[in-house]
Amino acid sequence: MTDCAETMPERNNLLRDNLPTTPLSPRERVPEGRVRDAFEDGVAAALALAAGEETTVTWRRDRKGVVTGWCRLPSGEALLPAARAVAELNGRLAMVTPYLPERAREKGEREIAYHFDLDGATLTLTVILPLQWARVPSLTPIFRNCDWHERELMELYDVQVVGHPDPRRLFLDHTLPNAPFERLVPYSTFTNAATGKALWDKVLAGEREDA
Template sequence: MEPRPTPAELREILNNDLRDAVSLTPSWTTNAYGNQYGWLRLPRAEDLPAAVAALAARKARLCTVSAYAEQRGDREKRRSIAYHFALDSVLLTLTVRIYDPDTLEALPVPSITPWFRNADWNEREFKEMFNIDIINHPNPRRLFLDERLDAGIMTGLIPFSSLLHSAGSKDLWERVMAEKAGLLPRPAREAGEIVEPAFTPVERTGPENTAAAAPPKIQESP
């Protein structure tokens, strides 16, 4: 069995491959256990295929893809996507900005499924959650969300009342206001007209209350 490359060797391999592919090298961080993490920001989404092709040629594995809004509360613009790869023991995150920095106009991102088949679900998920357009996705249907829900729901503002399905329309509010203005009869509760429905209390049918009605025990003959 061939010896596994050391983290330092893997760093060097990734540095060289990405320098050749996109003329950039990642920065590196290390955690308390000595694991190595590479970070590279690509200035343009057009650079993504070249970087990804280099990683695919090196037999890196796509771990996952994380789309996010760069600023809290920004529901429309300034999206970025972080692509996370593993090469043996080291992880590399390639981040792509998918908006025009001058106009803040959203830009589409090329699909990486030609190099990494398992990007399929990841790309469909960020498309529906963040309303990001993907170029040349092989199967661009919804992954989790129903077609009736708007795309980009991850950063959408959903009022709490809508979340609880209690304010699907203005109907309830208009009814309350109409009652207040005397246009509709007041609810029966306020008019003191509550009539309890007739039902048999559960305890009345319990064994302790039905014993009297039970047939007498048959006495055994002596």
């Protein structure tokens, strides 16, 4: 990573070079990939250096000039170096979105999108993982705030986060089955809201424990 850091463009230069752009007129839409400037080239170069030359970023700019970058990482192993490269660019982890699109599921794959803020621009790094035995490295050593994102990811989906410092459940009760987003779990069970016999059994069991 030392080599990467030395050759990476300075963040301040990237921002300075990213001159304000004229907002697009209504109904005008820039085709994806046509918008290029120093900031976007710099981010793409840093990612390619860190995660492999085949890593490419597609940029979109909306009518107000707000930029989003979309990058599919070539492998799960590329996530950690790519995340380090984003941190070097003063990126902030904004959100983690795991999901199971039907098309990916048919291919035996799943996806996790990591969204980063780069001073107003949003960069999304998507990793493609196998459906079974999916594992990703924890990003908590690089982004402290990834802690809760990864805990939520682990409890909702069948994904193992390797190296998470505190892999407890975050929101869900420990009596619920693992990965409810990948199973048919009744909604009232999922939210612990069923008022049937199961709930009363639980209340009575709790009372017995208290006694």
